[in-house]
Amino acid sequence: MARTTTDHKEGRATVRTVYFTSKVLADGSHPFLICITKDRKRKYLATGEKLHPRYWNAEKGGDYRKSIRRSYPDPQRNDLINSLAGWEAKYDTAAGTFVSNDEQHTSADVARKAAEERKAARRVKVLAYVEEIAAGMVKRGQIGNAGVYRDLGNQLAKFIGAEAGAPEPPLGRGREQERAEWVRAHDVPFDRVNVAFCNEWEATLRATGAEEITLSLRFRTLRAVLNKAIGEGVAKREKYPFASNAEERHKFQVGKFDTTTSKRAISRAELERLKALAPATERQQLAKEVFLFSYYAGGINFVDLAQLRWRDLSQTEGAGLRLHYTRQKTGGKFSLRLLAPAEAIIERYRPFTYAGPDAYIFPILNAEKHRTALQVKNRSHKVLGQVNQDLKALATAATIETPLTTYVARHTMATILKRAGVSTAIISETMGHSSESVTAVYLDSFASDVVDSAFENLL
Known part of the structure; x- marks a missing residue:
């Protein structure tokens, strides 16, 4: 239990990501763990992330931002780095809270506090989270990107509503309050967005005549949402529906969409x-x-x-x-x-x-x-x-x-x-x-x- 003290200034626990080569997973990869160190005592926590050793450069000093080889294809490489950064940020924020309050604490206290914050964050559901991302982009002046995410939210809302037998979600100016009420009533948790969900949504989009490039954009944006949600502790990695490497062929493959276009250059x-x-x-x-x-x-x-x-x-x-x-x-x-x-x-x-x-x-x-x-x-x-x-x-x-x-x-x-x-x-x-x-x-x-x-x- 953390305790407040006035005798000294409480030191800060350090948080870092470790590529744990001592453990070998079934596919030959090694897991990434979060290591919290306080008063020379360490606590290791799973992130759910992993990497095959052929994509790890041990000579780079162990910093995952540098050590994950560029031969590990994007966007998976970038997604992995963002996810690990999100895990670090969550625990580092928890550690910082103790220091700000000058509370005595251990590495286990930091882990427990971060877990409590993640549990509270998981009350956020998919459609509400997508809108939160879009609203943040609007504030930063990223109007075009915000439109992409809001379009994703609208399409997901239609699909989710149709599956639940609900009426069409209200859209358009002047109906923001109606839409907010509709989302509160019909939104789904992140656990619902699994492989089956993606397959069903793809079939629904294809039935409306959506082209490959549109399908690619929809699912790439959804994948970005889930990556951000996992990094922020809003969603669980265990339910992640998208394939991250060749060994995950059973998961949903965004790269399957044929986005080749006709000749665009002139002579x-x-x-x-x-x-x-x-x-x-x-x-x-x-x-x-x-x-x-x-x-x-x-x-x-x-x-x-x-x-x-x-x-x-x-x-x-x-x-x-x-x-x-x-x-x-x-x-x-x-x-x-x-x-x-x-x-x-x-x-x-x-x-x-x-x-x-x-x-x-x-x-x-x-x-x-x-x-x-x-x-x-x-x-x-x-x-x-x-x-x-x-x-x-x-x-x-x-x-x-x-x-x-x-x-x-x-x-x-x-x-x-x-x-x-x-x-x-x-x-x-x-x-x-x-x-x-x-x-x-x-x-x-x-x-x-x-x-x-x-x-x-x-x-």
């Missing part, structure tokens, strides 16, 4: 025809220049392009303009020298949009009108639809068979760089295609001049 010859084309309207001119700027600026995503401000440009002596921006989707930071065609597009808009460093470069957003994250999202989504519509008309005029979208510019950039012999790693860096952890490694691995040199192949 250099088609690109030249688009460049030579004279748009019929100013709106088509914007669409053309958005496409070309994305191509010449490393495949910048439309959402990021729309939010570029004049302050994001810097003049480098003898090397023209340099663009600095943060990718909305991943938070990755990018810095690239603008090629001459991209710089020319920028300068074309300067007389019309420059009203100070905080003004937007492209005439998509208005700093005075679009102030909130939701206003920015809605305006960007509207203009993106117009741009893609106009790009298809330009493709017809330029005799390009591939239906043009802003994504095609991004894909074309990557394809042309690859055919020019630029390494996949550098292309991945320019596009921010990988997970945040992998992107961070790329950013540490390549100097800006290496990426700048690669862009020369786009001319």
Whole structure:
């Protein structure tokens, strides 16, 4: 039992994750345990996580963030790291509570307190937890990601309600209170989301005509929710329905969905025809220049392009303009020298949009009108639809068979760089295609001049 003391300042228990090689599981893997140390006494607790030794690099000092080999495929590697970090955080928080209250305690006290907190947290159910994640994203300005999670919550609610014979869940503005009451009445615990649940939901989605890419997105998002819930002690690892390695073939396989897409890149010859084309309207001119700027600026995503401000440009002596921006989707930071065609597009808009460093470069957003994250999202989504519509008309005029979208510019950039012999790693860096952890490694691995040199192949 923890005791309050005024005689001394209570020391803090240390919490760390241990790859416990002394125990070998049935599939040859070793478990990860949480080790709590207080006054030289240790207590080990199971996390439910495990890893085959071929994916563990003992030479990295035992820190799981470094020792789990990159050959362990993502997203499983990233999911495992996040789960272990969540376990550490729970016990470390419990240890910190004792220190804050200056209570004498043992390692067993820390374990017991964390268990009590996890037990209380498990009262949270699936739909409520998904909404909690989405609401947090809205507060952080991640409107697009919040929409993905809320869409997941809506689809899950329909499925859960149909299984229970309940009426359709209320949706739309002005019905938030009705929906909250519906969720309280029909929500399910995390234990309900098992392999059978996933198989049944997949069959239901397929019956509605959902395509493979939609199925992949739905289940990847659900998997992310469960990983977060396990890391926070809201759900139990024992009921986890998704396969984490080849030995778990009996579990639900998110990778089974065929997300291959039709040809998205256009050839250099088609690109030249688009460049030579004279748009019929100013709106088509914007669409053309958005496409070309994305191509010449490393495949910048439309959402990021729309939010570029004049302050994001810097003049480098003898090397023209340099663009600095943060990718909305991943938070990755990018810095690239603008090629001459991209710089020319920028300068074309300067007389019309420059009203100070905080003004937007492209005439998509208005700093005075679009102030909130939701206003920015809605305006960007509207203009993106117009741009893609106009790009298809330009493709017809330029005799390009591939239906043009802003994504095609991004894909074309990557394809042309690859055919020019630029390494996949550098292309991945320019596009921010990988997970945040992998992107961070790329950013540490390549100097800006290496990426700048690669862009020369786009001319």
